[in-house]
Amino acid sequence: DGGITQSPKYLFRKEGQNVTLSCEQNLNHDAMYWYRQDPGQGLRLIYYSQIVNDFQKGDIAEGYSVSREKKESFPLTVTSAQKNPTAFYLCASSMLTGSSYNEQFFGPGTRLTVL
Amino acid sequence: GENVEQHPSTLSVQEGDSAVIKCTYSDSASNYFPWYKQELGKGPQLIIDIRSNVGEKKDQRIAVTLNKTAKHFSLHITETQPEDSAVYFCAASNPMNRDDKIIFGKGTRLHILP
Numbered sequence: 001d002g003g004i005t006q007s008p009k010y011l012f013r014k015e016g017q018n019v020t021l022s023c024e025q026n027l028n029h030d031a032m033y034w035y036r037q038d039p040g041q042g043l044r045l046i047y048y049s050q051i052v053n054d055f056q057k058g059d060i061a062e063g064y065s066v067s068r069e070k071k072e073s074f075p076l077t078v079t080s081a082q083k084n085p086t087a088f089y090l091c092a093s094s095m096l097t098g099s100s101y102n103e104q105f106f107g108p109g110t111r112l113t114v115l
Numbered sequence: 116g117e118n119v120e121q122h123p124s125t126l127s128v129q130e131g132d133s134a135v136i137k138c139t140y141s142d143s144a145s146n147y148f149p150w151y152k153q154e155l156g157k158g159p160q161l162i163i164d165i166r167s168n169v170g171e172k173k174d175q176r177i178a179v180t181l182n183k184t185a186k187h188f189s190l191h192i193t194e195t196q197p198e199d200s201a202v203y204f205c206a207a208s209n210p211m212n213r214d215d216k217i218i219f220g221k222g223t224r225l226h227i228l229p
Contacts, residue, residue, distance in 0.1 A: 006158075040124070042204065042221035043159075058216075090158050102210050103149060104217055106158035 003027065006091050006107035013078070013085070013114050021076045021110045023091035030096040032074035033104065036060060037088040046089075049074055050096055078112060086114045117142040119207050121220025129228050134195055136223045138205035139187040145207040148181060148188050149217070153202045162203075163190070192225075200227045 004025040013019045023032065034046040045058030049068040063082025068074055074093075078085045088111050092104040118141040128134045140148075146167035151159035165172045165179045165188065172179050176195075181188040192199055202224050208217040 040221065042121075043219040045216065048216065092158075102147065102208060102217065103161055103164065106151075106160065108158050109156070111156075 004091060004093055004105055004107040006089075006110050008110060009108065011110055011112045013112065015114055016080045018077055018079050019112065021078070021089055021091075021112070023074045023076065023107060025072055025074075025093045025105075025107075027093055027105060028071070029093035029105070030071070031094045031102075032068070033092040033094075034058075034064070034066065034074070034076045035090040035092065037090055037109075043090065046076065085112055087112060117145055117207055117209065117218040119205060119218050119220040121205050121223060123223060124221065125224045125226070127226040127228055128195055130195055130197065132195055134190075134192045134199070134225055136190045136203055136205065136225070137187060138189070138207075138220050139185075140207040140218075141186070142207065142209055143183075143186060144211070145209045147208040147210055147217075148179070149206050149208075150177075150179060150190050151204045151206065151219075153204065153222075155201075159204055195227050197227050197229070200225060 007022045031050045033048040035043040044060050046064050047066040049055035055066050065077045088109050090109045091107040094102045094104045121138045149164035152162045153159040163179050165181050176193050178191045202222045204222045205220045206217045
């Protein structure tokens with residue numbers, strides 16, 4: 001089955017610790033995205049990547065880092081510099097088309113709680 | 116850049132009645148408008164989308180309308196059922212933008228009342 005997976009589903013972290021969220025897709029999509037979701041805030045873009053070894057900051061990149069060493073993988077690190085990291089994190093992927101619609105497929109999400 | 120406004124933030128309708136969610140966008144060059152449904156604890160899933168070359172699209176009980184002149188689009192759910200309870204997001208995108216991003220509204224929590 002093709003799809004996008006995120007792990008773990010629930011993650012707990014102590015203040016001051018870095019933590020990495022996994023995102024893998026086997027859809028052969030070029031682009032991958034990380035969103036943060038808070039109640040009443042909708043989906044806010046953290047980082048996105050259109051090609052291996054390249055990525056761009058989204059609207060709320062401070063305190064986060066990413067890497068894109070492989071086409072199918074786009075891990076997100078929440079660093080200790082992120083002041084309010086407790087949230088639901090969603091990973092998505094899409095084909096790069098340049099001239100047509102670009103449906104994004106979402107993973108099931110990771111709920112991060114800072115203790 | 117693009118900005119998408121979505122109303123209402125919460126909507127309660129009696130089972131069997133219709134629900135309407137409205138969105139406006141700012142970038143007149145946007146030409147792709149998807150709608151996502153998110154159930155509790157899960158990721159959003161695309162339920163219907165519309166491109167700017169059509170004004171309306173229907174899929175069983177759900178339909179979307181687009182008014183490019185006014186820059187607004189709406190989701191219509193008829194004969195609502197309990198399983199329609201979820202958060203719905205509208206979005207807009209201009210695929211010709213180099214960054215290929217989709218801009219989401221803040222979501223509407225739909226409650227279907229028994």
